[in-house]
Amino acid sequence: MNSINIKDHLLAKGIRPSVHRLVILEYLMSRRNHPTADMIYKDISKDIPTLSKTTIYNTLRTFHEKGVVQSLTIDENEVRFDATLSPHAHFKCISCGMVTDVSAEIPVIQNNIIDGNRIVETQVYYRGLCCNCLKSD
Numbered sequence: 001m002n003s004i005n006i007k008d009h010l011l012a013k014g015i016r017p018s019v020h021r022l023v024i025l026e027y028l029m030s031r032r033n034h035p036t037a038d039m040i041y042k043d044i045s046k047d048i049p050t051l052s053k054t055t056i057y058n059t060l061r062t063f064h065e066k067g068v069v070q071s072l073t074i075d076e077n078e079v080r081f082d083a084t085l086s087p088h089a090h091f092k093c094i095s096c097g098m099v100t101d102v103s104a105e106i107p108v109i110q111n112n113i114i115d116g117n118r119i120v121e122t123q124v125y126y127r128g129l130c131c132n133c134l135k136s137d
């Protein structure tokens with residue numbers, strides 16, 4: 001997605017596309033590294049020192065509420081953000097902490113109804129040692 005499309009994407013979700021919001025969404029879409037708010041702050045504040053941690057937290061909360069990003073709580077003490085909305089499985093390395101997409105099949109639920117309950121969010125994740133950590137063992 002280029003920056004014009006990112007702008008339209010935000011407008012379509014009812015979010016005013018401020019410069020900071022565009023930068024944060026662009027970051028999430030280009031890295032796909034499932035960062036925490038702190039990781040985003042560390043990276044972006046180098047280039048844009050006016051961007052405060054509070055703005056990043058508020059922006060991510062808005063994005064999540066409006067369905068622009070999904071939040072991953074694989075560990076209860078850490079929230080990760082992902083701009084890829086289609087259901088996909090994640091893998092978190094217990095050694096280096098990396099979170100990545102993995103090619104596991106997610107079951108397709110008809111009409112998002114399961115045993116009479118309506119699904120609004122699907123989270124599938126695995127934990128273990130990533131391929132890089134396995135190599136350096």
Ligand SMILES: [Zn+2]
Binds near residue numbers: 094129
């Ligand atoms: Zn690892």
Ligand SMILES: [Zn+2]
Binds near residue numbers: 034090101
């Ligand atoms: Zn993901």
